[in-house]
Amino acid sequence: MIYSYYPGCTLKDRAKQMDIYARKCADVLGIALKELPEWQCCGAVYPAASDEIAPRLSAVRALMNTEEGKLVTMCSACHHVLKRTNFDWNRDENFRQKANNYMKPETPYDGSVEVIHFLELLRDEIGFDALKEKVVNPLTGRKIGAFYGCLLLRPGKVLAFDDPENPSIIEDFIRALGAEPVRYPYRNECCGAYVALENKACAEMQVERALNSAVAAGCEELITACPLCMYNLVENATAHKLPVSYFTELLAEALGVKEG
Amino acid sequence: MENSVKFLTETVLRISGVDPRKCMKCGKCSGTCPNYDAMEYHPHQFVSMVEKGQIEKLMNSDSIYLCLGCMACVERCPRNVAPGKLVGAVAQLKLRQQDMNRKGGNDVAAFADEIVPQQLLMAAMRKYRK
Ligand code: SF4
Ligand code: SF4
Numbered sequence: 001m002i003y004s005y006y007p008g009c010t011l012k013d014r015a016k017q018m019d020i021y022a023r024k025c026a027d028v029l030g031i032a033l034k035e036l037p038e039w040q041c042c043g044a045v046y047p048a049a050s051d052e053i054a055p056r057l058s059a060v061r062a063l064m065n066t067e068e069g070k071l072v073t074m075c076s077a078c079h080h081v082l083k084r085t086n087f088d089w090n091r092d093e094n095f096r097q098k099a100n101n102y103m104k105p106e107t108p109y110d111g112s113v114e115v116i117h118f119l120e121l122l123r124d125e126i127g128f129d130a131l132k133e134k135v136v137n138p139l140t141g142r143k144i145g146a147f148y149g150c151l152l153l154r155p156g157k158v159l160a161f162d163d164p165e166n167p168s169i170i171e172d173f174i175r176a177l178g179a180e181p182v183r184y185p186y187r188n189e190c191c192g193a194y195v196a197l198e199n200k201a202c203a204e205m206q207v208e209r210a211l212n213s214a215v216a217a218g219c220e221e222l223i224t225a226c227p228l229c230m231y232n233l234v235e236n237a238t239a240h241k242l243p244v245s246y247f248t249e250l251l252a253e254a255l256g257v258k259e260g
Numbered sequence: 261m262e263n264s265v266k267f268l269t270e271t272v273l274r275i276s277g278v279d280p281r282k283c284m285k286c287g288k289c290s291g292t293c294p295n296y297d298a299m300e301y302h303p304h305q306f307v308s309m310v311e312k313g314q315i316e317k318l319m320n321s322d323s324i325y326l327c328l329g330c331m332a333c334v335e336r337c338p339r340n341v342a343p344g345k346l347v348g349a350v351a352q353l354k355l356r357q358q359d360m361n362r363k364g365g366n367d368v369a370a371f372a373d374e375i376v377p378q379q380l381l382m383a384a385m386r387k388y389r390k
Contacts, residue, residue, distance in 0.1 A: 009378040010377045010379040013378055014376070014378060041382060044382035045383045045387065048345070049276065055386065150328075150329075150331055153335075155331055164335050165335070189294055190294045190330035193383070194329070194380055194387055195325075195326065195328055197384045198388075199298075199326075202298060209294070227377035227379050228380050230377070231375065231377050231380060235375060
């Protein structure tokens with residue numbers, strides 16, 4: 001099965017390992033991730049005002065260049081921006097008109113692409129049961145917490161990724177890899193996000209709240225799909241600390257394609 | 261020139277898509293806000309103050325930069341008011357004025373090191389600058 005793939009800027013650099021292991025795992029699972037020939041930064045945040053057209057154009061271009069019907073994303077932020085822009089495209093005539101007037105594409109984007117996160121691909125297209133069959137190195141005995149953060153889940157009606165208040169997709173993923181998923185209350189709360197840049201104390205407070213909750217519930221490690229969550233959970237951890245990895249690293253380990 | 265209350269209020273309502281009159285003042289948004297303590301004006305106050313046209317007060321408060329954009333208040337509001345969208349819209353009004361960038365491009369760039377993800381720098385450019 002061939003999917004178009006949008007890696008995004010951070011996965012080309014600071015979060016390289018999320019991308020590298022995703023590709024290795026895709027090979028094992030018989031999936032072709034075909035990187036879009038030309039893509040631009042998604043902008044990292046979905047614009048705060050509905051009259052902002054330009055910040056959504058790079059997402060529209062990515063959708064327009066998707067040939068495979070489904071566009072796979074890995075990073076929570078790229079996923080968020082692309083999925084929401086796609087949603088807008090199909091509902092907001094004003095946005096569509098203005099974007100088309102500006103871009104003057106030969107063939108305007110027809111709105112037919114489906115944006116899916118790699119986790120959704122694993123759950124909905126491969127299935128966690130089938131994934132389990134492919135595990136050669138079950139992560140038996142490991143107690144792993146999912147850190148969902150905000151961007152994968154909210155707003156729930158648009159992202160339609162999982163129940164935004166009681167998600168289970170990453171726990172099911174962890175279970176398929178043979179480890180024990182640990183649920184904890186703050187798994188779908190904020191890591192402090194971009195505010196870490198001007199207010200480290202704020203990020204530290206958010207992270208401590210999450211890590212304290214994770215440790216109390218018995219997590220021994222965490223996984224995430226967001227480079228910014230990764231950054232805050234590691235760099236702004238204070239009283240409590242836990243090892244954090246990207247979900248694709250964990251997958252690569254279980255599928256036997258992570259060296260070291 | 262002073263912006264008229266009418267202009268500011270209409271703009272915020274239009275670009276946020278929020279209808280503050282739907283609010284039933286339950287306080288759930290502020291109860292769930294992870295940065296409540298740091299904010300001078302809390303999410304539920306954004307709703308009531310926008311309704312009263314007190315946009316300028318909100319624009320001049322650091323609260324607009326203390327919102328983490330986490331959308332917890334958006335998801336959990338029982339009336340679908342989405343206070344976080346108001347915070348974002350008021351911040352946009354502020355940034356759209358001449359010389360009102362919160363940070364210079366170089367200030368953001370100065371934060372870059374071996375570890376900081378590009379995602380953070382890009383998000384800061386979007387949140388602090390026009
Ligand atoms: S949660 Fe919604 S209804 Fe309740 S106070 Fe906040 S905005 Fe109003
Ligand atoms: S979006 Fe902003 S105002 Fe709303 S809960 Fe999150 S931090 Fe608070």
